[in-house]
Amino acid sequence: MNGYILNPEEMTLGENIFIGRSFYISANKLEFGSNIMIGPNLLIECSNHTYDTLGKTMFSYSNLKSSRGIIIEDDVWIGGNVTILDGVTIGEGCIIGASSNVIRSLPPYTISVGNPCKPIKRRFDDDALAKHLSLVKSKYDINQVINTRNPFFQN
Numbered sequence: 597m598n599g600y601i602l603n604p605e606e607m608t609l610g611e612n613i614f615i616g617r618s619f620y621i622s623a624n625k626l627e628f629g630s631n632i633m634i635g636p637n638l639l640i641e642c643s644n645h646t647y648d649t650l651g652k653t654m655f656s657y658s659n660l661k662s663s664r665g666i667i668i669e670d671d672v673w674i675g676g677n678v679t680i681l682d683g684v685t686i687g688e689g690c691i692i693g694a695s696s697n698v699i700r701s702l703p704p705y706t707i708s709v710g711n712p713c714k715p716i717k718r719r720f721d722d723d724a725l726a727k728h729l730s731l732v733k734s735k736y737d738i739n740q741v742i743n744t745r746n747p748f749f750q751n
Contacts, residue, residue, distance in 0.1 A: 598618045598619075600621070602620075606626060606642070607621075608626070610629045613628055613634075616636035618637050619634070619639070619640075621639075621642075622640065624642040625666070626640065626642050626666050627665070627667045629670035631671050631672075633674070634674040634678075635675045636676045638674065639680070641680070643663040643682055645658060665683070666684055668686045669686060669688040669690075673690070673691045674686075675693050675695070678694065679697045681697070681699050683701075684700055684701045685701040687701070687704030688705065689704050689706075689719055690703075690706055690707075691719060693708065693713075697711040703715060704736055704740075704745060705725055705745055715745070718749065722738070722742055726738045
């Protein structure tokens with residue numbers, strides 16, 4: 597409801613995706629996995645304006661953009677009022693807190709918040725995660741997640 601998708605042909609969608617009201621998605625190389633919940637007022641911007649042409653004003657080439665794309669993996673929950681910017685991957689099993697600004701990739705099975713958004717907590721401890729991964733269809737094994745996620749939580 598009250599949503600807009602620019603370049604929908606640039607999106608790939610998995611199954612079971614819910615997006616709350618009032619969203620804006622500028623899709624360039626945007627991939628959604630499956631089983632994703634997204635709250636209201638989402639902004640996804642899959643491109644960046646070019647700003648470094650010498651001898652011209654930015655306004656004169658404001659239509660020139662670059663895009664690395666965005667990947668939102670399976671089993672992700674994104675809160676309301678979240679902004680996701682170009683070039684990030686939101687790892688499988690992530691939870692993104694409300695009003696976060698995602699400017700860099702987030703590791704699987706983390707809870708992340710803030711501006712800029714960063715991991716603050718593991719979704720499961722290592723033992724519970726191993727059990728969870730054995731019960732769900734995942735592209736990751738326990739060692740991949742531990743090696744990717746746990747360095748964010750070392751002192």
